[in-house]
Amino acid sequence: MDGNYKEYNIRLSIDSRLEQVRVLSGALRGIGQELQLTDDKLGQLELMMVEAVNNVIEHAYQLQEGNDVHVRVEYSPQEVHLIISDHGHAMPDELHGGVRDMPDPEDLPEGGWGMGLIHALADSIRYIRDARGNHLHVSKQLA
């Protein structure tokens, strides 16, 4: 076994229930701590993942339980790549249509920040809709 092997491809999945998202977060934190990510990077990855998974449950599955949400964590020393996949409805165009602006704070918004936060925190982002469902790819540089 190559002791220097430093790349990982970890697959996680939960049911489409908001109360299971914290378990996913715990798993990501455990992975990040094991890989010695900084608290800053790990917090940013967790926020991106949680916002993306909340969007899946709310929009792709319309808050219906009993559906799978998959998260793939691809790690290399240079980068963490998260792929959030589901088999639900296509995401609304306003969620993935180009760069997202945050809502105006003066309007006292109570939501609508999710994709804006992901865009602000990710180094790259890509949304794919195919026959199997939705796939959101987000990357975070570690160097």
Place this chain on the structure above:
Amino acid sequence: MQFSTRTEGDLTIATILEARMDAVIAPELKNHIAQLFNDGNTRIVLDISAVTFMDSSSLGALVSLLKIVGNRGDLIISGATGIVADLFKLTRMERVFRMTPSVNAALEAVAA
């Protein structure tokens, strides 16, 4: 959701005892603090120093509380650090909330 309350003069300090504020907690957070306000505690310091993670649904609950309080009282958010403080900055909502680094700083600001 677990939180504790204490009073300092006419301020009510509500300390969140959860490490995580997320989409599950958000409705409870809103209901509990709104109830506190409706019970006559109109000047509230929400101490989130123990919170290590917050998502945008909890931020939305705080905005909702800010609207409930309106100009009938105060809602001060204290102790945001790390990714929680980043959430307020990235969304620019730190401009809308009255925020202090600690409860003591909130008490000093109110006394000044």
